[in-house]
Amino acid sequence: MAEQEIRDISVIGGGPTGLFAAFYAGMRGASARIIDALPALGGQLMALYPEKYIFDVAGFPKILAKDLVRDMAAQGLQFGATTHLGEIVTGLRRVEDDGIGHFVLETSEGDYPSRTIVIAAGIGAFEARxxxxxxxxxxxxxxxxxxxxxxxxxxxxxxxxxxxxxxxxxxxxxxxxxxxxxxxxxxxxxxxxxxxxxxxxxxxxxxxxxxxxxxxxxxxxxxxxxxxxxxxxxxxxxxxxxxxxxxxxxLLGFHSDLGAIKEWGLDTEKADVKVDQVMATNVPGIYAAGDITSYPGKLKLIATGAAEACIAVNNAVHYINPKAKVNPGHSSNLAIFGQTED
Ligand SMILES: Cc1cc2nc3c(=O)[nH]c(=O)nc-3n(C[C@H](O)[C@H](O)[C@H](O)COP(=O)(O)OP(=O)(O)OC[C@H]3O[C@@H](n4cnc5c(N)ncnc54)[C@H](O)[C@@H]3O)c2cc1C
Missing domain, CATH: 3.50.50.60 (FAD/NAD(P)-binding domain)
Structure with a gap:
């Protein structure tokens, strides 16, 4: 169901990168939503290999893909990010209303107003060959x-x-x-x-x-x-x-398609979106993270997607409110988790 409330960050894609983006948004006090074409969260992990063990995620000697998604969802959604599943993002427009302006993401189900966008769409809306x-x-x-x-x-x-x-x-x-x-x-x-x-x-x-x-x-x-x-x-x-x-x-691989995302004037390289060091695309207010990004040295892994989500969201928060620092500080010191500063 579409919602009229302007959120700070709309995340396209509920894979591991999108879930971690929602977590960081909440940790920074930014409101967020996740939109995904698939009926369940987890991206490739749930759609393609839920029963396989993953060995290269920090902190887990080994973990089943579906268990990692379960824990990433618990972590990512704890601050109230809403999820809109089974909705494919079909369009994006810019509304210049109050001098600041915002985006409106269009999906198969309706419109979602948002101050910034984080594209964590992985390999796009994917379909098996x-x-x-x-x-x-x-x-x-x-x-x-x-x-x-x-x-x-x-x-x-x-x-x-x-x-x-x-x-x-x-x-x-x-x-x-x-x-x-x-x-x-x-x-x-x-x-x-x-x-x-x-x-x-x-x-x-x-x-x-x-x-x-x-x-x-x-x-x-x-x-x-x-x-x-x-x-x-x-x-x-x-x-x-x-x-x-x-x-x-x-098991012949996948066709991936950026679909509507290709039409938004973003610099792309093959099927990927080009980003700079702060995960910003060439369109101000639109960031990207995870498998969908392209930059020199890019590795398409869960670990890199998480780091990129962290960078993208912290820069989106600074973009929305230039007085907010990019650096989030250490979670172990944050009041939002009931901690006191050292
Ligand atoms: C078999 C297999 C094993 C793997 N093993 C490992 C491993 O051991 N370690 C490791 O680090 N990585 C592994 N990977 C890679 C890892 O799964 C990816 O790096 C990771 O899933 C990327 O996460 P993401 O969130 O960026 O993208 P994805 O997981 O692809 O999620 C993107 C989400 O965006 C949604 N989406 C896309 N376009 C739209 C749209 N227009 N509208 C709405 N939603 C949209 C998709 O439906 C999807 O749910 C493996 C991959 C495969 C296929």
Whole structure:
């Protein structure tokens, strides 16, 4: 539901970066809201890999992606940031009313007035790459899945994974002991996955626990109402084979689209928004953080997104009120957390 109240900061994207931006806004006493196209908070972590462990977030030797999102949401929303889920941001306009002016973010559900914007839209509104074969839509979620949210869904099933990247190889490993059988096909010889995982899958193949085939791709899906078999084709020999499967999981990466954000006069580089050292875009009052940003040395990681959210929000607070310092001080000293200054 749209709201008429002007917020200090509207965050586009409720992934880890957007959640940390909401936290910092609250810590600085700025009102905030998060708008996300997906039905749940968490961005890529919830949409793509909720059951995977993450090992490179400060303070956690390892943590499940879904647990990190749960804790980031508890931290991020503690100061009353509102969330507007299932709403895609479609437009932005500037209103010059009281000499200061503000933005109005337009979504599929309405208008959101805001003094500043933090774009934490990750890889954009993202969509899994499809197989490009007939009947794909008919079988979706009926034996054809473009992501694995809960591995238990594949308990006792004959699974065909398609792809040569991290997701396909990770699931070839993680579905061991869950699925009845796992086959992984890739249309080329080279893989994009981490070498350690490739080695693991090759070892599983040697032990007969996984079948790995290169130069094979999916040609057709068969079944009465749901996938029961699949025809795969060897791109070199043109040989075709039909095998019984319960589930086909293409993990071929994503199309990402900045969508409306491209139309806002922002400097971009490929699908990313260019920012300076304070995470400001070329449009005053619009900041960006997380996977969507581009600058020399950029790393697309949860850790860097969090740092960028902190920089973006503290500079947005200073932009709204030039008397407010950019430096937030140390949280361990702040009255907002019931602490007293050293
Ligand atoms: C399989 C996999 C494993 C990974 N493992 C790790 C890891 O171990 N460690 C690590 O640091 N990183 C890892 N990453 C990368 C990490 O997930 C990203 O760096 C992180 O999600 C970026 O967070 P973000 O909030 O910037 O963007 P995202 O998580 O992409 O969130 C952006 C949000 O913005 C929303 N959005 C986009 N456009 C719009 C719009 N127009 N309107 C409304 N909402 C919009 C999207 O729906 C999305 O929810 C992994 C990624 C993948 C795919």
């Amino acid at each position: 499809r197989l490009g074969i007939e009947d794909e839509d008919r079988f979706e979620e009926k034996g054809l899945y473009f992501k694995v949210l809960d591995p238990r869904q594949f308990e006792g099933k004959k699974v065909l994974l398609v792809g040569g990247g991290d997701s396909a190889f990770d699931w070839a490993v993680n579905l061991q002991g869950v699925a009845r059988s796992v086959m992984l096909i890739h249309r080329r010889e080279g893989f994009r996955a981490h070498q350690a995982t490739i080695n693991q899958v090759q070892e599983l193949q040697r032990c007969g626990q996984c079948e790995l085939r290169t130069f094979w791709e999916v040609k057709a899906l068969h079944g009465n109402g749901r996938v029961e078999a699949v025809t795969i084709r060897n791109s070199k020999t043109k040989e075709e084979e039909t095998i019984d499967v319960d589930a086909v999981i293409p």
